[in-house]
Amino acid sequence: MNESPQNRAECDIPFQVNGKLVAVRVYPMERLLDVLREELGLTGTKEGCGEGECGSCAVLMDGALVNSCLIPVLQAKGAKITTIEGLARGEQLHALQQAFLDCGGAQCGICTPGMILAAYHLLSTKPQPSLEDIREGLSGNLCRCTGYEQIVEAVAKVGRRGSGG
Amino acid sequence: MRARPADYELVAPGTLSAVLSLLAQEPGEWLPIAGGTDVMVQYSAGTLPARKLVSIWSLPELRQIEVTPSEVRVGAGCTFADLRQHEIVGREFALLAKAAGWTGGIANQNRGTLGGNIINGSPAADSLPALLVYEAELVLVSVKGERRVPYGDFHTDYRKTQLAPDELVRSVCLSRRFSGYYAHARKVGARNAQAISKVCLAALGRLADGVVDDVRLAMGSVAPVPLRLRETERTVKGRRIEPELIQVASRAAAAEIRPIDDIRSTARYRTAVAGNLVAEFLERLSVAGPAQK
Numbered sequence: 001m002n003e004s005p006q007n008r009a010e011c012d013i014p015f016q017v018n019g020k021l022v023a024v025r026v027y028p029m030e031r032l033l034d035v036l037r038e039e040l041g042l043t044g045t046k047e048g049c050g051e052g053e054c055g056s057c058a059v060l061m062d063g064a065l066v067n068s069c070l071i072p073v074l075q076a077k078g079a080k081i082t083t084i085e086g087l088a089r090g091e092q093l094h095a096l097q098q099a100f101l102d103c104g105g106a107q108c109g110i111c112t113p114g115m116i117l118a119a120y121h122l123l124s125t126k127p128q129p130s131l132e133d134i135r136e137g138l139s140g141n142l143c144r145c146t147g148y149e150q151i152v153e154a155v156a157k158v159g160r161r162g163s164g165g
Numbered sequence: 166m167r168a169r170p171a172d173y174e175l176v177a178p179g180t181l182s183a184v185l186s187l188l189a190q191e192p193g194e195w196l197p198i199a200g201g202t203d204v205m206v207q208y209s210a211g212t213l214p215a216r217k218l219v220s221i222w223s224l225p226e227l228r229q230i231e232v233t234p235s236e237v238r239v240g241a242g243c244t245f246a247d248l249r250q251h252e253i254v255g256r257e258f259a260l261l262a263k264a265a266g267w268t269g270g271i272a273n274q275n276r277g278t279l280g281g282n283i284i285n286g287s288p289a290a291d292s293l294p295a296l297l298v299y300e301a302e303l304v305l306v307s308v309k310g311e312r313r314v315p316y317g318d319f320h321t322d323y324r325k326t327q328l329a330p331d332e333l334v335r336s337v338c339l340s341r342r343f344s345g346y347y348a349h350a351r352k353v354g355a356r357n358a359q360a361i362s363k364v365c366l367a368a369l370g371r372l373a374d375g376v377v378d379d380v381r382l383a384m385g386s387v388a389p390v391p392l393r394l395r396e397t398e399r400t401v402k403g404r405r406i407e408p409e410l411i412q413v414a415s416r417a418a419a420a421e422i423r424p425i426d427d428i429r430s431t432a433r434y435r436t437a438v439a440g441n442l443v444a445e446f447l448e449r450l451s452v453a454g455p456a457q458k
Contacts, residue, residue, distance in 0.1 A: 026170075027170035027171050027173070028170075028173075028174075028175040028176075028177075029168075029170040029173040029174075029175045029208070029218070030170045031170075031205070031209070050209050051206045051209060051210070052202055052205070052206060052269070052272070052273055053359055055270060055272060058272050064246070064275040064276075065271050065272045065275055066272050066275055066276055067272045067273065067276070069205070069209065070200070070201045070202055070205040070206070070273075070276065071201060071205070071276075072175055072198070072201060072205065072218075072220070074175050074176075074177055074220060075177070075201070075220055075222050077177070118270075118271065118272070121271065122271075136271075136358075137271060139270045139271070139357070139358030139359065140269060140270015140271055140272050140273060140358065140359055141270065142359075
């Protein structure tokens with residue numbers, strides 16, 4: 001073992017979360033997921049499978065949908081992260097959050113934050129998606145409660161109104 | 166057992182030359198990590214052998230798609246999302262664009278890279294049969310310079326490649342001579358999204374005067390490496406597509422592959438599917454009409 005010890009030390013990593021600049025002192029291989037939840041207290045982002053299959057931990061990084069369980073936090077340095085906590089405006093839920101409630105798109109809730117961020121990402125690229133677009137856009141997010149129909153309906157509802165961005 | 170972040174080193178030098186210098190200083194010691202869709206899975210499971218990682222995510226030198234009159238050079242750090250969004254890749258290399266859309270869900274397509282798929286070297290990777298039929302060439306780079314190798318020779322055995330310990334894949338070169346071919350891709354898996362293939366096929370064919378003027382077939386998940394089906398191609402080339410030829414080609418494919426039983430399927434099922442996929446392709450090619458230019 002000849003590595004210099006300082007290389008494995010914690011380091012300061014600044015990035016933006018939900019519009020606020022934060023700086024965390026962590027090991028560079030910490031997963032972004034754990035940093036969000038444990039260092040920053042943003043527990044809306046959930047851990048499901050921990051291997052990029054289920055989408056529960058999805059967040060936006062510089063506008064792109066990503067699975068935060070697969071991101072070493074050093075790669076988030078300087079990035080703009082949006083988590084589920086960043087969608088509502090004060091007490092005013094985002095249109096997607098409201099639609100999930102109205103349509104019964106959330107049951108146990110574990111998949112919901114990732115599902116909503118995947119939908120948000122979809123609507124940011126395709127404001128009026130077809131049903132096929134919605135199914136593809138959410139295909140990396142697994143739900144074990146709803147059977148997906150209510151979720152697709154919620155996203156379609158927001159897409160029809162054009163209020164998802 | 167879950168990995169402890171404190172046991173791992175990760176650096177992000179930020180430029181290609183700085184990464185190559187690091188690889189040259191301690192060859193084989195540093196594991197490059199791009200979008201992490203393979204490396205981080207191993208890391209989280211506590212099975213990643215490397216302890217020292219160097220980030221190559223979004224290095225500008227690796228994230229470009231360069232188009233020349235004769236070829237398209239895809240930077241190895243381009244993501245599957247980049248491939249899907251690129252107009253010329255979509256138009257002229259439809260098999261690659263289609264496979265990019267099969268690779269995980271949107272979140273993994275935003276992070277997974279073509280170079281990572283190549284180096285990970287899974288025989289089940291959906292994008293690799295496409296690279297075989299397009300006869301891609303890889304540009305490998307180290308501090309000593311660049312070398313260009315045919316992708317078809319790159320995988321030497323199960324998850325083994327020609328890459329030297331101080332090298333990175335810099336780009337994937339695709340020759341722009343396939344727009345007149347009929348292109349056909351098929352993935353057979355447990356579900357459409359997020360499923361690793363039981364068998365996947367990339368195929369190109371061109372008819373002239375009713376006979377198969379050229380044909381290229383490659384499959385995933387049927388051998389220790391992504392496999393070009395050269396014997397099957399030989400049985401088809403220069404012949405008219407008739408029911409008898411389809412049967413012969415289907416049997417040739419079944420004989421040429423080397424599938425195994427694993428968690429996703431059985432060798433027997435894969436053999437049957439491989440033959441059927443070749444038959445389906447030839448049937449479609451026969452009605453696809455003359456080559457379009």
